[in-house]
Amino acid sequence: xxGSTVISRLERLANEEIDIAEDAATWSPSVKLVEDLGLxxxxxxxxxxxxxxxxxIILEPADEQRIGSVGTVxxxxxxxxxxxxxxxxxxxxxxxxxxxxxx
Amino acid sequence: MIARLEARHDVEPVRGELPATAGEALEQAGRGAxxxxxxxxxxxxxxxxxxxxWARLAEDVEVDxxxxxxxxxxxxxxxxxxxxxxxxxxxxxxxxxxLGAVPxxxxxxGRLAARGDDAKRxxxxxxxxxxxxxxxxxxxxxxxxxxxxxxxxxxxxxALDVLSTSSPTGLRLDRERVDPRGLGLIQFSSGSTGDxxxxxxxxxxxxxxxxxxxxxxxxxxxQEQSGVSWLPLYHDMGLIGCVWPALxxxxxxxxxxxxxxxxxxxxxxxxxxxYGATVSPAPSFAFSHCVRHITDDQxxxxxxxxxxxxxxxxxxxxxxxxxxxxxxxxxxxxxxxxMTPVYGLAEAALAVTFSDLERVPRSQAFCGDELARGRxxxxxRRSTRTLVSVGRPVSGFAVEIRDDSGAAAAWGEVxxxxxxxxxxxxxxxxxxxxxxxxxxDGWLDTGDRxxxxxxxxxxxxxxxxxxxxxxxxxxxxxxxxxxEALDFVRTGGVAATSLLLEDGEREExxxxxELHANACxxxxxxxxxxxxxxxxxxxxxxxxxxxxxxSLPRTSSGKLRRSEARELFGRPSSAQRGAPTASLDGxxxxxxxxxxxxxMGSESS
Numbered sequence: 001x002x003g004s005t006v007i008s009r010l011e012r013l014a015n016e017e018i019d020i021a022e023d024a025a026t027w028s029p030s031v032k033l034v035e036d037l038g039l040x041x042x043x044x045x046x047x048x049x050x051x052x053x054x055x056x057i058i059l060e061p062a063d064e065q066r067i068g069s070v071g072t073v074x075x076x077x078x079x080x081x082x083x084x085x086x087x088x089x090x091x092x093x094x095x096x097x098x099x100x101x102x103x
Numbered sequence: 104m105i106a107r108l109e110a111r112h113d114v115e116p117v118r119g120e121l122p123a124t125a126g127e128a129l130e131q132a133g134r135g136a137x138x139x140x141x142x143x144x145x146x147x148x149x150x151x152x153x154x155x156x157w158a159r160l161a162e163d164v165e166v167d168x169x170x171x172x173x174x175x176x177x178x179x180x181x182x183x184x185x186x187x188x189x190x191x192x193x194x195x196x197x198x199x200x201x202l203g204a205v206p207x208x209x210x211x212x213g214r215l216a217a218r219g220d221d222a223k224r225x226x227x228x229x230x231x232x233x234x235x236x237x238x239x240x241x242x243x244x245x246x247x248x249x250x251x252x253x254x255x256x257x258x259x260x261x262a263l264d265v266l267s268t269s270s271p272t273g274l275r276l277d278r279e280r281v282d283p284r285g286l287g288l289i290q291f292s293s294g295s296t297g298d299x300x301x302x303x304x305x306x307x308x309x310x311x312x313x314x315x316x317x318x319x320x321x322x323x324x325x326q327e328q329s330g331v332s333w334l335p336l337y338h339d340m341g342l343i344g345c346v347w348p349a350l351x352x353x354x355x356x357x358x359x360x361x362x363x364x365x366x367x368x369x370x371x372x373x374x375x376x377x378y379g380a381t382v383s384p385a386p387s388f389a390f391s392h393c394v395r396h397i398t399d400d401q402x403x404x405x406x407x408x409x410x411x412x413x414x415x416x417x418x419x420x421x422x423x424x425x426x427x428x429x430x431x432x433x434x435x436x437x438x439x440x441x442m443t444p445v446y447g448l449a450e451a452a453l454a455v456t457f458s459d460l461e462r463v464p465r466s467q468a469f470c471g472d473e474l475a476r477g478r479x480x481x482x483x484r485r486s487t488r489t490l491v492s493v494g495r496p497v498s499g500f501a502v503e504i505r506d507d508s509g510a511a512a513a514w515g516e517v518x519x520x521x522x523x524x525x526x527x528x529x530x531x532x533x534x535x536x537x538x539x540x541x542x543x544d545g546w547l548d549t550g551d552r553x554x555x556x557x558x559x560x561x562x563x564x565x566x567x568x569x570x571x572x573x574x575x576x577x578x579x580x581x582x583x584x585x586x587e588a589l590d591f592v593r594t595g596g597v598a599a600t601s602l603l604l605e606d607g608e609r610e611e612x613x614x615x616x617e618l619h620a621n622a623c624x625x626x627x628x629x630x631x632x633x634x635x636x637x638x639x640x641x642x643x644x645x646x647x648x649x650x651x652x653x654s655l656p657r658t659s660s661g662k663l664r665r666s667e668a669r670e671l672f673g674r675p676s677s678a679q680r681g682a683p684t685a686s687l688d689g690x691x692x693x694x695x696x697x698x699x700x701x702x703m704g705s706e707s708s
Contacts, residue, residue, distance in 0.1 A: 017366075019619075020620075033215060034652070034653055037620070039215075039652075042365050044213060044214050044215040045213075045214045045215075045361075045362040045365045045366055046362075046365055046366040047215060048214040048215045048362065048366075049148060049362055049363060049365075049366035049367065050366060052148060053148065059214075059215075060242055061187075061211070061212060061240075061242055061243050061246055062242065062243070062245050062246045064212075064214055064215050065212060065246055067215050073215070
């Protein structure tokens with residue numbers, strides 16, 4: 001999937017999930033999440049969870065720390081998606097059996 | 104008559120022998136009748152559960168503790184823990200405690216956040232406690248290498264799993280050697296500012312607090328108590344308030360990651376319903392978050408009627424939020440009586456007062472002007488301020504209101520809230536200078552302002568954040584609430600403070616506000632803010648300053664650091680130095696070049 005498609009999906013997702021000012025910057029790779037879109041830490045959390053749900057991926061903490069702009073998020077999502085499809089379509093490492101252990 | 108409240112006697116701690124240390128408590132839970140059937144359950148983002156019994160935890164911790172010992176961790180060593188909500192946090196926490204080392208939970212880095220100051224801040228905390236080791240989740244190891252480089256803990260940075268030795272059981276742990284009076288946990292005070300305050304708690308204080316808390320929810324034949332929490336585990340209400348009573352009773356505790364609550368608040372209520380939880384705590388903002396964001400379709404088949412104790416604390420309890428939540432979720436079985444305003448602080452381990460469990464929260468309108476002058480008057484004269492009672496001291500605790508000189512205040516007077524009880528901190532870790540400010544003859548200065556009225560405690564605001572105007576003291580909260588209620592202001596994005604400006608003759612009232620991106624930080628907007636404060640409190644704001652989103656200084660748990668905000672106001676930002684700035688002061692002229700700039704925002708002064 002190319003970068004611009006990911007960006008438009010991200011933009012749609014963000015608008016569905018969090019309140020973003022209508023006149024906030026138009027989404028493009030250089031737009032910054034905090035400075036330009038005004039996302040606070042709670043909105044960042046919400047967006048992170050929404051991205052994981054929507055794209056069925058897991059964002060690792062170390063990767064997330066490199067994120068600052070829409071472009072870096074899109075790149076990360078694209079890289080993880082590609083890796084997953086190479087791993088014959090399984091969805092990330094999150095799918096553990098429910099109720100593991102002694103219940 | 105002295106304004107003092109003694110402990111309530113209607114709720115007594117659970118009888119039976121209290122374990123002396125956290126390690127003993129875990130051993131008890133791991134061997135008791137509920138060892139295999141009860142434990143900790145973690146909910147993932149798809150709301151699937153992973154369960155670990157107390158027996159399993161006790162077993163794993165035994166190995167982890169031996170591993171820690173084998174790499175050189177000794178009793179008394181501080182070990183910083185950087186974990187998200189999950190099983191590994193529990194292993195790391197208890198492994199330290201079983202060994203007699205002192206766990207220091209720190210908050211993990213934020214999500215999607217490329218914040219350079221995260222590492223710096225963490226290094227300051229690690230240094231403040233002289234940690235010998237930083238234990239982290241494996242996936243965060245690379246992320247934290249700069250923290251380790253900055254703080255240089257003697258034993259470095261490690262993940263639990265890589266510590267495993269070939270024959271860990273060869274190392275016998277000697278629980279008897281762990282001194283109950285020794286430190287069992289260091290938690291950073293939520294009220295911490297630029298100067299972090301490491302609250303040092305003994306094993307004994309932890310066990311006493313656990314016993315107090317678990318006394319509030321004894322099991323009944325038709326009701327087995329269990330907890331659900333999304334609160335961060337580095338937070339006193341999340342860790343001590345949830346984990347400790349569950350451990351002591353070997354009850355079930357179900358945990359959600361904090362971020363999952365923020366993004367999907369409905370998951371909190373669904374989890375409470377699914378597991379029939381009776382107890383679940385949260386700060387006021389969380390209840391408001393639910394009212395704002397949960398839709399009916401997210402609550403299919405949800406029944407909240409077993410949720411008998413919705414503890415509401417850790418920040419000022421807002422009466423309107425309580426009402427809105429109770430009304431909104433009544434159709435799903437939520438009882439208004441379940442809402443339980445409480446008061447506590449990290450320095451007391453946690454709980455100091457609880458309101459009655461079986462009662463609808465009690466609110467009362469007081470005269471705001473008189474409260475500001477230190478008098479408790481209920482008749483509404485010029486301004487009304489509605490407060491919520493936080494109840495009476497928990498078992499073994501006493502609360503006293505004192506004036507500025509430290510003398511006991513009389514009934515009907517507002518003053519500093521002091522607390523005494525069996526779970527007070529030993530002190531701030533190696534900070535006798537701070538101890539002298541707050542600990543006196545077994546009493547703790549909570550730093551909060553309040554009064555005793557009708558046999559209950561009422562909190563007015565943070566003492567240290569007190570706004571002083573023309574000799575009258577004001578709490579920042581009602582001023583902030585008035586501005587925050589405006590729809591162009593970001594939720595939680597307001598700080599009110601007062602400052603004696605250079606050449607000033609009196610302290611002036613300052614409001615710092617973060618606006619939504621689509622709001623224009625101009626004179627008109629500033630005037631609306633002023634008007635709102637005036638209507639709500641009768642106070643005229645001297646300066647309104649608009650800030651860039653997210654720039655108000657906060658503690659790790661998101662509380663506003665007003666004293667720091669105050670300092671920032673006093674310091675002109677680089678953009679302002681030598682440049683003419685827009686003025687939004689009082690009735691003075693209005694300029695159109697007000698702007699929001701990067702560092703600390705544009706000025707309106």
